[in-house]
Amino acid sequence: MTLENTLTQSIRKVIENLYGQSIDEKLVQLQATRKEFEGDLTLVVFPFLKISKKNPELTAQEIGDALQKEESLVSKFNVIKGFLNLSISKNHWIDTLNVIVADDQYGTVEVTEQSPLYMVEYSSPNTNKPLHLGHIRNNLLGFSLCQILKANGYKVVKTNIVNDRGIHICKSMLAWKLFGNGETPESSGKKGDHLVGDYYVRFDKEYKVQVKELMEKKGLSEEEAKKQAPLLLEAQTMLKKWEDGDPEVVALWEKMNSWVYAGFDQTYKRLGVSFDKIYYESQTYLDGKAKVMEGLEKGAFYRREDGSVWADLTQNGLDEKLLLRTDGTSVYMTQDIGTAQQRFKEYNIDKMIYVVGNEQNYHFQVLSIVLDRLGFSWGKDLVHFSYGMVELPEGKMKSREGTVVDADDLMDEMVSTARETSDELGKLEGCTEEEIANIARICGLGALKYFMLKVDPRKNMMFNPKESIDFNGNTGPFIHYTHARIRSLLRKAAEAGFQLPSSLPVDMEVSEKESNLIQNLANFPSVVRQAGAEYSPALVANYAYELVKEYNQFYHDFSILKEEDEQKKAFRLLLSQSVAKVIKTAMGLLGIEVPERM
RNA sequence: GGUCGGGUAGCUCAGCUGGAUAGAGCAACAGCCUUCUAAGCUGUGGGUCAUGGGUUCGAAUCCCAUCUCGAUCACCA
Known part of the structure; x- marks a missing residue:
């Protein structure tokens, strides 16, 4: 109660x-x-x-x-x-603090056998280029959401659907075959996903040259030229060969994808995200096709004269949607149907959540209806966790214009800035190189993650590189700093041989600032609940900030280790310890580590 | 054009299940380290909450209209 x-x-x-x-x-x-x-x-x-x-x-x-x-x-x-x-009454606040102190899992609900199972799909990369800032938002939101759902007592399966087939990957493959001279990650020292991405860019470059030539020399319209450029035709041929199982194409596909996976693994690991089960489009799209054909037979969809298969959604207030092309090849939707089927066969899923950008709102509206029509009972209740785009001061990121912020580069930059800041302030003298590097990693990544997670996921957000790197004010390092300060206090108390009691007498004096802090701590469980109900890591981030701000004022105004009244000293230490505990838990829900010192 | 989502301080964002004088951070200016970590704390200035109507004792918050920005409506993913 x-x-x-x-x-x-x-x-x-x-x-x-x-x-x-x-x-x-x-x-x-x-x-x-x-x-x-x-x-x-x-x-x-x-x-x-x-x-x-x-x-x-x-x-x-x-x-x-x-x-x-x-x-x-x-x-x-x-x-x-x-x-x-x-x-x-004062003793209510002491009571409350005693309860918080005694609870190691404070704020979280235990997962039991009876807990409902949530499957969360996030990340969903294409295997033709490295991850960028947009993927970072997706990955951080997805991972954090999973942490929050677990804290609410749900079973969670983190899943990823890798878009590993299709024309985009054939483009990289073709460019590598034509211009690569056998370059490998080993031979060039490039990270695999970056290497493959470079060939995707190379394809586009050469393709544009061809299009221009066709327009100038043969007088074709741009539209025609784009369709007829030899490189594109060759890529399409390659896709067809892939679908037919051509050994050479398949071998190249496997080789290049393996490079990409090695690169992705590194990026994921550094970002601190992980998956319980990974699906590959190449292994699910056929199931999707079969399911669409089944729906066609049952009359859920219809076939046009040209052979293409469509869903008529006009009675749902939407348009008509293509499910299979004239040549029988699958589209995005087809693959999602197949993946959904495999997942629900393998897991006893109560709720399916897709973490995908808001540019695909329409897609998921359609998917929900289509799955429902195919007889999947969970189809109409699927959740599209729709988040806003990340914009740069100069506008939208465009890979073709080179304005993409690369995920690996960004992490490097954040960590090295954290390192420089630490060095300037001279706070880590006496630490080993390993410790310093680890603290820089925690602070740099924490700054990035907090920056991206503190804004309402539904909204578009502005990513200003200068601001994101700021370590003052409402930032991850601000919260880190408070945690490190408290840990330092507790270390010093322990060194001085001060024994922390496990609870406090309820009749002791409490100042208004102190009871406010306890009240803040007492709100944590309901923040976790709300964040779970609304799918919003931002609520947790903003809570952590408020708590820390409040604590810093307390820290400034009250002495703790120097307090002469032993009981008050014990109280303030326990209060501080509880704040540190909640900071750590809250940051954990955001996928952010906290340092012991900084 | 249809559908969906935004518009709050110079900038980035909270607040939106209606409640007191709309809050933070950054940027600007002024203070606070012989004392537990100054990546901190305190203060000053900065607002027709896009606009107009409506509901209500009370509206940034709910409803309607308008303006504006964005996404989407592909045999792309």
């Missing part, structure tokens, strides 16, 4: 006694008291005026009087306009 719940019930009781009417729980609006007023929680009394038939001040006064008699949690109160500010 939380403080709010207890109070709500008492307030309902009091109001019924006073005015002879029972009231709905929803009318009891409790909110944290604003800083400028005395009190911990505030009851808004406007909703009760109709029943009390008195003015706001008088009503608040009456409720306050009665509540103070009725509920021992309320130590005193004051009334300002229609707001009843309640002060909660």
Whole structure:
């Protein structure tokens, strides 16, 4: 029973006694008291005026009087306009802190056998180029969401669908075959995904030359030239050969994909994300085709004269959607159907969540209907965790214009900036090189992750390289710093031989700042719950920031190790320790590590 | 044009299940280290919450209209 719940019930009781009417729980609006007023929680009394038939001040006064008699949690109160500010008794706060101290898993719910299973798909890269800033947002959101769902007591299967087949990968393959001279990651020292990406760019470059030539020499329109360029035709031939199982093409495909996977693994590992089960489009698209044919027979879809297969979604207020091309090859949707089927065969999934950018909102609207029509009961309840695009100060990222921010480069830059900052401030003197490197890694990546996760996932976000690298203010390192400070305090207390008690006497004195901090800590579980319900890591990030800001003020205003009253000292240390614990858990939900010192 | 999502301080963002004087950070300016980590703390300036109407005791928040930005509506992925 939380403080709010207890109070709500008492307030309902009091109001019924006073005015002879029972009231709905929803009318009891409790909110944290604003800083400028005395009190911990505030009851808004406007909703009760109709029943009390008195003015706001008088009503608040009456409720306050009665509540103070009725509920021992309320130590005193004051009334300002229609707001009843309640002060909660000191021993409630100590009680609360004692509970937090005793709970190692504070804020999280245990996963049990009966927990529902959530499958979360995220990352979903194409195997023709390295990961960039957009993928970073996807990966961080996906991983964090999984952490948050687990903390809410759900079983989670993290999954990835790798788009490993199709014309895009044939383009890289063809360019490598024509211009690569047998270059390998080993021979060039390039990371595999970057190497393959370079050939994808090379294809585009050569292709453009051909298109231009066709337009100039043969007088073709741009549209025609783009269709007829020999390189594109050759890539299409290659795709056909791949589908027919041509050994040479398949061997090249396997070789180049393996390079890419080695590169991706490195990037994922560094980013700190992982998967429980990886699916490959090359292994699911045939199932998708079969499923579409099945739907066609059942009359869920229809075939046009040219042989292509479509879903008519006009009765759902949408358009018609292609599922199989005239030549029988599959499209994006087909593959998603096949993947969905395999997943639901292998796992007992209660909820499927797709972490995919908002540019695909329409796609998932359609997918949901199509799966439903195919008889997948879970189809209509699938969740498209739709996040906004990452924009740069100069506009959208465009790979063709070279404005893409590469994931590996970005991580390098963040870590080296963290390293420089540490060196400048001279805080890590006496640490080994290994320790320094690790702290720089934690801070650099933490800065990047926090920067991307603190904004509402649904919204487009601006990525300004200069700001993202800032380590002051509302940033990951700000939170790191507070954690490191607290750990330092606790180390010093231990070195001095100070024994931390496991709990505190409830009757001790607590200042307003301190009880505010406990109140903040007490809110953590509901923040985790809300973040899970709304699929929003940003709520956790913003909570962590508020908590840390509050703690830094406390740290500044109160002495801790130098406090002479042993009981107060113990209290402040336990309070600090609890703040550190919650910071660590909250950051963990964001996929961010915290340093012991910095 | 249809559908969907945005518009809050110079910039980046909170606040949006209606509640007190709309909050942070950055940037600018002014303070605080012989004292537990100054990657910190304190203060100053900065707002027609896109616009207009409506509902309400009360609207940044809910409803309608308008303006504006973006995404999407491909035999692309």
